[in-house]
Amino acid sequence: NAGVTQTPKFQVLKTGQSMTLQCAQDMNHEYMSWYRQDPGMGLRLIHYSVGAGITDQGEVPNGYNVSRSTTEDFPLRLLSAAPSQTSVYFCASSLKTSGGWAQETQYFGPGTRLLVL
Amino acid sequence: GQQLNQSPQSMFIQEGEDVSMNCTSSSIFNTWLWYKQDPGEGPVLLIALYKAGELTSNGRLTAQFGITRKDSFLNISASIPSDVGIYFCAGKRGGGATNKLIFGTGTLLAVQP
Numbered sequence: 001n002a003g004v005t006q007t008p009k010f011q012v013l014k015t016g017q018s019m020t021l022q023c024a025q026d027m028n029h030e031y032m033s034w035y036r037q038d039p040g041m042g043l044r045l046i047h048y049s050v051g052a053g054i055t056d057q058g059e060v061p062n063g064y065n066v067s068r069s070t071t072e073d074f075p076l077r078l079l080s081a082a083p084s085q086t087s088v089y090f091c092a093s094s095l096k097t098s099g100g101w102a103q104e105t106q107y108f109g110p111g112t113r114l115l116v117l
Numbered sequence: 118g119q120q121l122n123q124s125p126q127s128m129f130i131q132e133g134e135d136v137s138m139n140c141t142s143s144s145i146f147n148t149w150l151w152y153k154q155d156p157g158e159g160p161v162l163l164i165a166l167y168k169a170g171e172l173t174s175n176g177r178l179t180a181q182f183g184i185t186r187k188d189s190f191l192n193i194s195a196s197i198p199s200d201v202g203i204y205f206c207a208g209k210r211g212g213g214a215t216n217k218l219i220f221g222t223g224t225l226l227a228v229q230p
Contacts, residue, residue, distance in 0.1 A: 004159075040222055040223075041120065041222065042223055043205065043220040044220070090159050090160070108158075108159025111157075
């Protein structure tokens, strides 16, 4: 059981380049989310998904696209990278259950550190 | 977007000391969560709180859901070096198992042996 995996671990892009950050989970979790973490800002929700084929915007969605074709995968796409997107990106997943710890427990991946020049 | 106010921003303490940190919001939350993030890792859930006034412990950690629903507190007793990391609070509004969390700005904890 690998949990939540993210690739790549590090990436350097030039302004205007596009790329996809990969996220996969093998826990059969319905919910998956993408966050970005900036110094002094905590984590901010970019996009999330409540199941395959269903996605919605979070707090800071501009400049990012997502899709959820399978339960396991939730890629995050940067269509035209900008220096303001330099950040650490975390993917998280959680079960769709009611009550108790499992309901709110989000499992985070190790993060992707992105630098946009 | 909204961020939760978390204080203190950082703490530098001696091993064995107790630690307290809190998180406040201008609006009401139905769920409060506390996470710890080790360097180079993703956050890991420590404690989840679901009811106003609730007090929950996890080993040396104790967290409380504020009566007003606008704040939460985390205490760590008898700190040890492995407690080092960044502690985040997170709040969730509304019912149902959604995953739209609002995170605090984090408290950096350093423990000197």
